[in-house]
Amino acid sequence: MTNQNDIAEFEKIAADTLSKLSSYQLEANQSGSPASGYAPMREILQKLDVENYMQNGGMTRESFKGFLNRYLKNSVQLHSPSFIAHQVSVPDNPGILSGMINSVMNNPMAIYEMGPAAATLEFRVVNWMLEKIGWVQEPMPDTVDESVDRDSHAAGVLVHGGSLANLTCMLAARAKVAPNAWTDGVPSDLAVMVPKVSHYSNERAVAIMGLGSKAIYPIDVDEWGVVKVKSLETTYAKIKADGKRCMAVIANASSTATGLHDPLVAMGEFCQKHNLWFHVDACHGATALLAKDVKHYFDGVEMADSFVWDAHKMMQVPVLCAAALFKSAKDLDAAFHQDASYLAYGENREGYDSIQRAVECTKSSLSLKIFLNIAFRGEQALGEFVSDRYAMAKRFYSLLKQRHNFYVPYEPETNILCFRFQGVDGKATDELQQKIRFEMMKRKEFHITSTLINGVRYLRVTIMNKLTDEKILTSLLDKVEELAEEFS
Numbered sequence: 001m002t003n004q005n006d007i008a009e010f011e012k013i014a015a016d017t018l019s020k021l022s023s024y025q026l027e028a029n030q031s032g033s034p035a036s037g038y039a040p041m042r043e044i045l046q047k048l049d050v051e052n053y054m055q056n057g058g059m060t061r062e063s064f065k066g067f068l069n070r071y072l073k074n075s076v077q078l079h080s081p082s083f084i085a086h087q088v089s090v091p092d093n094p095g096i097l098s099g100m101i102n103s104v105m106n107n108p109m110a111i112y113e114m115g116p117a118a119a120t121l122e123f124r125v126v127n128w129m130l131e132k133i134g135w136v137q138e139p140m141p142d143t144v145d146e147s148v149d150r151d152s153h154a155a156g157v158l159v160h161g162g163s164l165a166n167l168t169c170m171l172a173a174r175a176k177v178a179p180n181a182w183t184d185g186v187p188s189d190l191a192v193m194v195p196k197v198s199h200y201s202n203e204r205a206v207a208i209m210g211l212g213s214k215a216i217y218p219i220d221v222d223e224w225g226v227v228k229v230k231s232l233e234t235t236y237a238k239i240k241a242d243g244k245r246c247m248a249v250i251a252n253a254s255s256t257a258t259g260l261h262d263p264l265v266a267m268g269e270f271c272q273k274h275n276l277w278f279h280v281d282a283c284h285g286a287t288a289l290l291a292k293d294v295k296h297y298f299d300g301v302e303m304a305d306s307f308v309w310d311a312h313k314m315m316q317v318p319v320l321c322a323a324a325l326f327k328s329a330k331d332l333d334a335a336f337h338q339d340a341s342y343l344a345y346g347e348n349r350e351g352y353d354s355i356q357r358a359v360e361c362t363k364s365s366l367s368l369k370i371f372l373n374i375a376f377r378g379e380q381a382l383g384e385f386v387s388d389r390y391a392m393a394k395r396f397y398s399l400l401k402q403r404h405n406f407y408v409p410y411e412p413e414t415n416i417l418c419f420r421f422q423g424v425d426g427k428a429t430d431e432l433q434q435k436i437r438f439e440m441m442k443r444k445e446f447h448i449t450s451t452l453i454n455g456v457r458y459l460r461v462t463i464m465n466k467l468t469d470e471k472i473l474t475s476l477l478d479k480v481e482e483l484a485e486e487f488s
């Protein structure tokens with residue numbers, strides 16, 4: 001592009017890009033389209049002519065077309081129904097539009113004056129999420145004064161991903177038990193109860209906050225990684241015996257590895273009994289709150305103090321977009337203590353600032369992604385998508401049960417399912433699972449993941465794409481068998 005103000009040229013290149021991206025989606029949507037762009041790094045550097053462009057610049061409208069084509073080919077094709085790997089959404093088109101709009105406008109909206117429309121949407125979208133959990137929505141800022149009890153309603157903030165959202169929740173939990181930690185540093189007697197199997201971002205949050213991994217007291221789980229209710233009391237007793245204070249109890253809804261839910265009712269009651277902070281990491285599962293047939297997995301969630309919802313997982317919005325939500329606005333407002341006189345002017349202004357509630361200073365207009373998906377599709381359709389993908393995982397479970405070559409350890413609760421190629425003698429090794437997965441990815445035929453459960457290697461799918469059907473899942477199993485035969 002010759003210069004930034006040549007809007008006519010931008011329009012042409014943008015039209016070329018849109019046209020290419022649309023045909024990319026159409027082609028990738030076909031059954032049998034490549035699921036992966038896996039290639040060695042040196043090969044990608046060469047194919048994309050990276051060194052030339054880095055040193056000389058000079059990309060033109062024509063050469064950009066070629067570059068984009070090769071860039072897409074060497075990337076993961078989430079739109080392919082054979083991509084059944086990670087918990088990343090195949091973004092729906094309204095959400096995709098928000099990416100374009102945000103990139104042009106570039107409103108860093110954490111302070112209202114830097115993105116009034118986006119900040120307004122964030123306030124509304126967050127309230128919608130709070131209501132789904134069963135919490136009291138935050139009143140409009142212009143109705144709040146000193147007389148409003150900030151404990152009487154909930155609040156939340158959109159942030160760049162579930163890991164930051166978990167960290168935000170842990171900071172609020174810390175402020176509750178150790179209000180002076182922000183100024184005086186972290187007391188050495190804080191402990192956090194974390195299920196033995198949980199997303200690493202929870203442990204990372206604890207480490208970032210300076211509690212040290214010694215602060216983590218693992219809650220015992222059953223053989224498929226679900227919290228054992230009995231172990232709550234024993235873990236808590238250990239914390240007390242060690243002379244420590246429990247800062248938070250974490251539940252998975254659902255767990256990353258297996259997609260199973262921890263028992264929220266029992267955990268909520270346990271936390272209420274001992275007056276402990278209850279954090280629900282619902283990065284993956286939260287969108288089920290919109291789905292009539294599966295929202296029961298969230299029974300008891302209203303007892304939580306904090307809740308994390310990744311919209312870029314099951315709400316079909318592009319990365320990154322997550323919410324950190326709190327039953328008490330007061331708790332969220334205690335998470336950070338920052339004076340930034342160049343941003344928070346202390347004037348009696350219009351609108352809503354989220355800057356005091358998030359790690360980020362410059363924050364993308366995340367709310368537009370969620371809002372456009374709701375506005376175009378409707379809340380009901382978003383819920384039906386979740387029900388439909390969860391049901392497809394159940395059908396995959398039945399397919400697996402019909403084949404002697406496979407072992408499937410549990411019935412899925414979400415769209416995540418682990419399974420293992422065991423072979424007729426049941427002796428297939430962990431290495432074989434890895435080899436099969438990698439080979440499928442190299443051949444670009446299927447992209448799936450794998451995980452360890454109780455030290456045993458499983459193959460793992462996450463059925464995110466609405467086009468992944470029984471036919472594709474059947475051919476996945478055929479392919480696994482074929483490769484196992486090839487490697488034997």
Ligand SMILES: Cc1ncc(COP(=O)(O)O)c(C=O)c1O
Pocket residue numbers: 087160161162163164166199201252253254255256281282283284310322
């Ligand atoms: C349960 C859970 N928590 C946290 C995360 C981290 O979220 P993000 O990747 O958005 O940072 C994930 C991501 O897979 C998850 O499954």
